[in-house]
Amino acid sequence: MTTLNHYHYKRLQEFCSSVFVKAGVEKEQADIVAASLVQADLRGVDSHGVVRTAIYLKRVEQKMINPKAKIRIEKEDESTALIDGCNHFGAVVGDKALKLAMKKAKANGVGMVGVKNSNHFGTGAFYALRGLKEDLVTIVMSNASQTMPPTGGIKPFIGTNPLAVGIPCGECEPFLLDMATSVVARGKIIVAAQKGEAIPHGWAIDKNGKSTTNAEEALKGSVLPLGGPKGYGISMFIDIFSGVLTGAGFGKYVNNMYENWKAPQNVGHFFITIDVNKFMDIKTFKHRMDLYIRDIKTEPKAEDVEEIFIPGEMESRRSEQRKKNGINLSQNVQRELTNIGMKYGVSLKDALMLNHNTEGKGV
Template sequence: MSLPQRFHWEKLADFCESVFRKAGVPTETAQIVAQSLVEADLRGVDSHGVVRTDIYLRRLEAGRIQPLAEPSVISEGPGFTLLDGNNNFGAYVGMKALRTALDRAKAGGIGIVGVKGSNHFGTGAFYALQAIREDMILMVMSNASQTMPPTGGIRPFIGTNPLCVGVPAGAEQPFVLDMATSVVARGKIIVAAQKGEPIPLGWAIDKDGNPTTDAQAALEGSVLPVGGAKGYAISMVIDILSGVLTGAGYGQYVNNMYENWNEDQNVGHFFMAIDIQRFIPLPFFKGRMDDYIRSLKAEPKAPGVPEILIPGELEHRQSERRKQYGIELPLKVAEELHGIGLRYGVSLLDAAMPD
């Protein structure tokens, strides 16, 4: 049977939610996890989209995710909370942390939430966009398992720890910076290796620490931090706030979800929400943001550059296109999801868009 590869985003989310529910995940958790995956695909961050469904389910089935364990408060004060995710799905734990940070900010102007005992939580933009809808600034970060060496090292020690900052605007699109601290996502190197294609120099080093254009050698070595020593330092900051400070894993103690089946990941997150109105009136802030963005876009452009963009703008446009025309999945991913659906009695074909 020839499988479709273009899917309606809401029906694809329904498919993923149904699969997770059939696997024993409570409805609210299943909805949040499915929404997190599909929204990543909508924004073109396919490495964090429905392609992750399989590994999430495999860790669930292996007992390495506990979907019935509610996140619990370890400690709290006027402007902060420390949560234990109790090894539930990262997106569900992240949503609880987000809600807590926003509530804290509304009560006191700023809300900081640290998290230990979590799992891969998807994209930072998933949380930032929800904070923006509530007229809040959000900074969110997470650590990850080892894929990058320290500058001057040759062995993976630190994760490609992501950083996201979301800021609302008025008539203009919001500012949404969502970035890993590596030059490139490791997934791109995996694709190059599968195709037998070289990678650009500067993406990675081999296991002996030599720069390489060989994708397979890069996978056996390490990806490199963006901006050299500066990216490495930023990744350390994220690891310190998300891991060392919270009691979560850090550095070599964040377990790889694809390789370590004997231990929980113990990923850490750090959320900081800011209530804009505690600083200046919200309409005034949004007007200033609009002026800032328009002034930036009006700057002289380099030859061949049609438009100056702000962080998050391309992803927003991609999301609008994919909502209209569908999410196109690689055949391998569609086949994998189809197989998962057969296993749990849920039809992926129901989510397909007509040609």
């Protein structure tokens, strides 16, 4: 049942793009940032959705992001490149890097593009999905500011550095893994704190290294690595690829988006795209992937399990549901976006489902 806090995804994207344009971002680039945010909400990753609009705008206003920067390719050969994001929006820098990686993969079999001097780039799925549309295996990595301790430590040192992997299929839903290397993305704890909700045991520790269910105390402490030393190790390798190898910040040298107002973030990303045709015909590969996935989904299920899912499948279904029924925004997010809209002369109400007679209908 659609209610007054459900928003049409296309009009919500238009709203976000419009406020970025009013803040001085070029329309084409504002569209990329807005699409990144709204796609996260569609897939149910609300911590990386339009809730981030305010912090992005604040960093532009405080000159911590430069939307007028000229992104440049610093080094390049047939299969690799290094891009200097020049402190532009992470999604805009990521868009350029992905396009270059895909171009190189189609020409030479593989494309590997590293990025330095960037900012928070949204979800890895935003890029992996686009690689999938081109029938490319797509691997996306990014580092982040310190929110997680090394295993055995209590002080944040490394980011919840995300990893996304997209692999094309034929008739089946594509494989799309998109994960943080912590037990949970820090953004979910931020959302819980905004709502005044407790968090589960095992998500985080407080500043003294003690387990906590208090979201506010968790934000003062650290989120924990997924699987202990395994998540810590994966986060390190992503940081090495995205930060050490590219010349971006790494470890404690990546600046916090919410807390550091003296210097840019200097986030690093790494994109790898692979042309399946260099190994086998894409149709054969997709057929083999379909067989693989169907075999998994027909495996015997546990007593309380109705269906076995592959990575990305639930998010894809949720996206289709939200395209039809609208994106549900919390009261806090609605209030924040309404205030932003008033500041820039853009109405959030125009994005409401009911205002456009779209209740219960597709798009």
